Each structure stands twice: as structure tokens, then as C-alpha cells.
Amino acid sequence: MTVEHFDVVIIGAGLTGIGAACHLKMHCPGRRALILEGRETIGGTWDLFRYPGVRSDSDMYTLGYSFRPWRQAKAIADGGAILDYVRDTARAYGVDRWIRFGHRAVRANWSAAARLWTIEATRAEATRTEATRSGERVQFSCNFLFGCSGYYNYADGYMPDYAGAGDFAGSLIHPQHWPPGLDGAGKRIIVIGSGATAVTLVPALAQTAHSVTMLQRSPSYVVSLPSEDVIANGLRKRLPAPLAHRLARWKNVLLGIYFYSEARRRPDRARARIAELAQKALGTDYDVGTHFNPRYNPWDQRLCLVPDNNLFETLRSGKAQMVTDEIDRFTEHGIRLRSGVELPADIVVSATGLRMQFLGGMELCVDGVPVDPARTMTYRGMMLSEVPNFAIAFGYINASWTLKADLTCAYVCRLLNFMKRRNYAVCMPRRDTRVIERPLLDFSSGYVRRSIDGFPRQGTRKPWQVYQNYLFDLLSIRFGLLRDGTLAFSRGAFSRAASSAAPERCDVRETHADRVEDGADKSVQGNGGRVGDAARLARPARADTAALG
Structure with missing residues (x-):
């Protein structure tokens, strides 16, 4: 089986996936990227939901992209207008050509030896060519995997077992x-x-x-x-x-x-x-x-x-x-x-709600060993402890989803550019076992309570805590240092022994130039912010991390 290779693979061509692709196109030029979409069209939620009156429950100035102005009079927009906005954005930035429709990602495995992900996807019948019609699954590989498929089950909503x-x-x-x-x-x-x-x-x-x-x-x-x-x-x-x-x-x-x-x-x-x-x-x-x-x-x-x-x-x-x-x-x-x-x-x-589902049901593995999301902890609300070269866009529940998704996409671009400059092949958040864990979402809604035990956990202090606060995340994610003592980098493979052992003490003081480079990638600033100034104000860090690479 021929395996196509890409620098980045994005899972999902909805509002978030298209936004992620546009960020890559703008801020990581030259990267070869692919979007895997299980359905036959762009739009995700906004194409799936066809019920009467479907609309946004947030204003489009915050639900829309930071880089793509919302130009219509209605801020609380109809579903059709939002779908047009997402599709127009994809065409305008040329990322619609990156999409493989009818490809549902079902499994992704990280190989420490090869330092890449291999993604298995099922092909919908309508997308199969004569050459591949006999095989249901196809494979792709990538250096970095970005999950942008939202948090609910597209196939089934929650339907109670009604008597009679x-x-x-x-x-x-x-x-x-x-x-x-x-x-x-x-x-x-x-x-x-x-x-x-x-x-x-x-x-x-x-x-x-x-x-x-x-x-x-x-x-x-x-x-x-x-x-x-x-x-x-x-x-x-x-x-x-x-x-x-x-x-x-x-x-x-x-x-x-x-x-x-x-x-x-x-x-x-x-x-x-x-x-x-x-x-x-x-x-x-x-x-x-x-x-x-x-x-x-x-x-x-x-x-x-x-x-x-x-x-x-x-x-x-x-x-x-x-x-x-x-x-x-x-x-x-x-x-x-x-x-x-x-x-x-x-x-x-x-109208009894959704079924939450992590990564759209895709199985995540590291060296062939399945990752149990509930046994991981979210780093900055976007990466998973001990899972290399992987990020997931998970928006706010108390504000517009896209506000956090935009920050996540900008961070991923900044991270990829930093790794390329420094010739790092692998990055991975190292779990601090001293941090107390708690559920990812502190919400009492039925759809959350029914499914949250299958999702990653958050911690009680940064960078493991999920704040649900845009201003705090803006300072932490956009202006914070990449090398913060928790996110480890390597030019080779992370060893299994180092992963399970207590982290070594090492000096990660950074020079002035390092701090500017880590925190001031001007290509992903947005909003006219002066990221370099923020980086210069940051204190040098000394933290526990693995001395790798």
C-alpha cells in the first residue's frame, strides 16, 4: 500500500479545520498539509445540522475567524450564512484543495522510531477510484497531527429510551x-x-x-x-x-x-x-x-x-x-x-442533546499501544501528556468556540516554525505526576456528564489547567514561552524510559534571543499585538523537564 506523506494532517473540514488550514497557509508557508473529512462536503456542524431555524448561538464577530471579517448585517447568523462563510474562506485561502472528502480517520499511530504518525482512514464508496475500490482503508503519514473534528458524535445524537x-x-x-x-x-x-x-x-x-x-x-x-x-x-x-x-x-x-x-x-x-x-x-x-x-x-x-x-x-x-x-x-x-x-x-x-466523542471516535496509539484519553492530561487545553507531535482544537463552552480554536491554531503554527528553525523533530508535554487532576469541563449539562469520563483530564495549575478565559489564554498561549519546562523537544526519539521516569533537573534558562524567538514569532501575532515585547518581559524559566535532544 502506498502511503502519502504530509508535514501536517488535519482531521475535519468544519469551521475549526478550515481555520486551522488557513493558519497553516498564512503562517507556515511551504508546509505540505492534508485535511481528512469523513463527509462529502465542507462545513462540519453547519452542513450536518439541517433542522428549521438552525443558527449560531454566538455572535459571528467572535464565532468567525480573526483573520476573515464577518461582513453581513446579522451577528446572530443563520446556519446557511455560516456555511457559506466557511466555504468562501476555504476557497479564498485555497485550502479547499487540501481536502480529501469521504475519508474518515479511524486510527492514528505514532512511531517513535520513524518519528511520524500513520493515519488509517476509511474511504466512502463515492470517493473510491477503480484502483482502490477493492481496499476499504487507505493510509497517510505526517510529522504533526492536528485534531479539529469537534467534540460530539456526528453519527448519533442523544435519544433517551422513551417508554412506549x-x-x-x-x-x-x-x-x-x-x-x-x-x-x-x-x-x-x-x-x-x-x-x-x-x-x-x-x-x-x-x-x-x-x-x-x-x-x-x-x-x-x-x-x-x-x-x-x-x-x-x-x-x-x-x-x-x-x-x-x-x-x-x-x-x-x-x-x-x-x-x-x-x-x-x-x-x-x-x-x-x-x-x-x-x-x-x-x-x-x-x-x-x-x-x-x-x-x-x-x-x-x-x-x-x-x-x-x-x-x-x-x-x-x-x-x-x-x-x-x-x-x-x-x-x-x-x-x-x-x-x-x-x-x-x-x-x-x-432535542435532547449531543453525544460527546473524543476525536470523532478515532483511535490514538503510540508505538501500537492505544492511548486512553481519560488517562492523559491536557497541556494548555490543546496537547496531551506523553503524546508526541499532536494537538487538538477544543473551544470555549462559555464563549464562542472559535476564540480558543484561533489561539490554538496560532500556537501550533508558532510551534511548528520554532521546531523547524531549531531542527527539532519531536515535541511532547511531559506529565507532572504532582499535579492534581480533575474533569476537563466543569459543567453540569447532561451531555457533558454523560461522556466527560472518556475525555482527557485537566490539572489544577498551569500549564495543565483549562481556564475558559480568552484574556488569560491570550497572554498564556500567544505570548507565553514555548520552552516552559513542560513541553519537551528532541531531535531524535523520546525514550520510553525517560517518559516513565521522574524528570531530570536541568537548566533551561534562555538567552534574550531565545526568548524573543520562542515568544515572538511575528508571523502569528494577529490583532496588531507586539509579541516580542511580551517575550522580553518574561522571566527566564527554571523548571523540571527531561534532558532530551
């Missing part, structure tokens, strides 16, 4: 796989759930349905923002697009951090304010205490965003109703609740 579901005479569907051509006009529809998908579906379905009921076991916090950002649109009219985008992005970043911090510091005050806004939007007679008063504090789970009060207006107009109760069982004609009430339905949409 087989008795239901209507259609029971999950929004992750919306049936093409499904017509809800004139139908009685129940949407089960209280999260982002449910609050998106209800206003969209209510436009043509006979009736829509949003059935929730427990409420979520729901806040409304204008779909158009007046300040950002004003800036776009008066300033060059890149500058307007940058200012709007920073405005929204800082506002988001402020409101998140205030909600965490004063949860009772935040709860009361959110309820007050909901009451104002729904009218004084609406039972906000029952339907919009969660059991948990704000940001223990992600807040639901709705544009222009559309959910509240739909409920207030009577086009939809909210029911807070538990399901007893499905019946032939609908759903019977624990209270004894039966809700009639022709269509039931189980």
Missing part, C-alpha cells in the same frame, strides 16, 4: 438528523428539550405548524440579544472591514467576559436579572417562575441565546406553549406526562 416510543403512530426524530422534506405545516408538534436546539426550533416550527409545545423536564436560562449588532454595523460603515471586525470582536469578547464573571460572582443577582428580562418579554401574567427558573446557577450550564426575543414573542402570541413536566410514556397519539396530562402530537422532536 414504539407505540407512537407519528414521527419521532432527532434534530441532528432532520429528515429531508419533512413538512410540519398544519401538524401538532412537540419539541422535547430546553437547550439551544429546542429554543431555536420552536419559533421556526411555529410559523407553519398547527401547534407547537416545548416540553421540558427542567428550565434553562434564556436571554435575548438583537440579531444585528448596531455598533458593529456602524463600525463597518465607517472603517475598513478588518479594523471594524477587530474592534467589534474585542467589544464582544470583553462584554462576554464581564457578564460571565458577574454571573459567577453574583449568581442570585444574575438569576433575578435574567428572570426580570424574561418576564418583561413574556408579559406580567406569564409563569416565569415555573418555566424559566432553573435549579442551577447561571453558567453552571451554558445559557441559551435567542435573537430578537423570538422565542418569547412566539410564546406570548400563543403560537407555541411551554410545558414543564416529566414524561411518563409515549402513547399512540402523543405523550402522557407524570401529571396525567396527555399532549397530542403528529411529530415529536427529541
